[in-house]
Amino acid sequence: MQFKYAHDMTSSVENSPKFAILGAGALGSILGAHLVRAGHSVVMLVRERRAQQIREGGLRVKGLVDFQVEVPVLTDASQLRKADVLVVAMKTTGTAAALQPLRNARIGAAFSVQNGVFKDDELVDAFGRDRVLGSLANTSGELLANGDALFTRNVDLQVGELNGGLSPRAKEITSTIDAAGVRSTAVPDIVSLEWSKFAVWASYMPLSVATRSATWKYLLDPDIAIIVARVVREIGAMARAQSIALSDDSMLPVKSMCEETEDQAVRRVLQAGETFRTKAPEHRMSSLQDFNAGRPLELEDTIGRAVRKAAELGVAIPVAESLYRLVRGIEKIAEKKE
Ligand SMILES: NC(=O)C1=CN([C@@H]2O[C@H](COP(=O)(O)OP(=O)(O)OC[C@H]3O[C@@H](n4cnc5c(N)ncnc54)[C@H](OP(=O)(O)O)[C@@H]3O)[C@@H](O)[C@H]2O)C=CC1
Numbered sequence: 001m002q003f004k005y006a007h008d009m010t011s012s013v014e015n016s017p018k019f020a021i022l023g024a025g026a027l028g029s030i031l032g033a034h035l036v037r038a039g040h041s042v043v044m045l046v047r048e049r050r051a052q053q054i055r056e057g058g059l060r061v062k063g064l065v066d067f068q069v070e071v072p073v074l075t076d077a078s079q080l081r082k083a084d085v086l087v088v089a090m091k092t093t094g095t096a097a098a099l100q101p102l103r104n105a106r107i108g109a110a111f112s113v114q115n116g117v118f119k120d121d122e123l124v125d126a127f128g129r130d131r132v133l134g135s136l137a138n139t140s141g142e143l144l145a146n147g148d149a150l151f152t153r154n155v156d157l158q159v160g161e162l163n164g165g166l167s168p169r170a171k172e173i174t175s176t177i178d179a180a181g182v183r184s185t186a187v188p189d190i191v192s193l194e195w196s197k198f199a200v201w202a203s204y205m206p207l208s209v210a211t212r213s214a215t216w217k218y219l220l221d222p223d224i225a226i227i228v229a230r231v232v233r234e235i236g237a238m239a240r241a242q243s244i245a246l247s248d249d250s251m252l253p254v255k256s257m258c259e260e261t262e263d264q265a266v267r268r269v270l271q272a273g274e275t276f277r278t279k280a281p282e283h284r285m286s287s288l289q290d291f292n293a294g295r296p297l298e299l300e301d302t303i304g305r306a307v308r309k310a311a312e313l314g315v316a317i318p319v320a321e322s323l324y325r326l327v328r329g330i331e332k333i334a335e336k337k338e
């Protein structure tokens with residue numbers, strides 16, 4: 001379906017949307033489409049290939065929902081004059097460079113749904129700490145080759161203040177997103193939740209690539225479950241070294257796993273594996289989707305940075321570091337084959 005008019009923007013109204021979304025991959029498309037459907041002004045900041053797809057077919061979301069909307073795109077981000085909210089939803093690779101042309105735009109508030117804990121620093125560097133919120137997406141999707149965004153899990157997109165506490169702006173942003181159909185909540189402890197999710201990501205991500213399997217399969221394997229438990233506890237130690245509290249309200253009960261014995265922590269991983277097997281048997285980490293599609297992995301900006309940070313903090317993370325090196329090697333070998 002070809003929409004009636006071209007979407008590249010010149011008018012000042014269209015350059016000043018309520019939501020500007022950087023990256024129209026799985027999560028960016030899911031969010032953008034829902035917000036447009038709910039009547040909000042949205043602009044997708046994209047590169048040319050995706051711009052072409054969106055100009056021709058709009059944003060199409062399938063899976064948990066099935067609808068299509070038209071949305072303006074901007075391929076030159078420096079044309080954005082202002083936006084109430086900037087959502088960063090591109091992969092972590094190249095984010096600092098992608099934020100560069102947005103530095104002069106008037107951004108009310110910015111947050112990133114990217115994985116990892118170092119993404120907030122990049123936003124703070126670009127826009128100043130006051131305008132940055134923390135966030136994490138316990139939301140899953142996959143951008144298919146035909147441009148459709150497959151929406152597979154709608155659990156919670158959390159947003160909160162980096163300094164803690166529940167602010168009116170976090171409540172307003174999340175209630176807008178939630179009312180549009182993507183479950184979202186304002187949380188008072190986003191930094192704790194980001195580190196807790198990162199403790200999980202630092203194990204699930206490399207293991208998804210090493211095993212190339214659906215998430216439940218490696219979580220339910222008793223040997224691999226021990227690796228997951230050890231990584232979670234190592235990243236937990238990093239958080240503790242920075243006086244960051246951990247939370248059980250994550251994809252694994254990270255706080256408890258760091259406090260109890262290793263055997264108990266392993267049992268938690270096996271339980272999570274069982275839940276994935278029954279509730280989401282097809283679930284594959286976004287990292288595995290990337291690897292299978294030959295896209296770069298978000299390894300350096302997430303686990304690579306953690307390895308360097310751990311050295312700075314004097315915290316030993318040998319299992320996480322070994323997985324990081326394994327996946328770095330796997331990625332290099334895969335690149336050489338092509
Ligand atoms: N997918 C998921 O289920 C989840 C993902 N996340 C995290 O969310 C983030 C986004 O992931 P996901 O939605 O899967 O990503 P996708 O791989 O589906 O899409 C990323 C998009 O970003 C675009 N992009 C890359 N660089 C730029 C740039 N400079 N300017 C504009 N667009 C750019 C890519 O465009 P192009 O087509 O031009 O390459 C691509 O369309 C990641 O950090 C991921 O770890 C978190 C939770 C769940």
Ligand SMILES: CC(C)(CO)C(=O)C(=O)O
Nearest residue numbers: 137138139140285286287
């Ligand atoms: C939350 C989860 C596990 C969703 O798939 C994710 O972060 C990812 O796949 O990268």
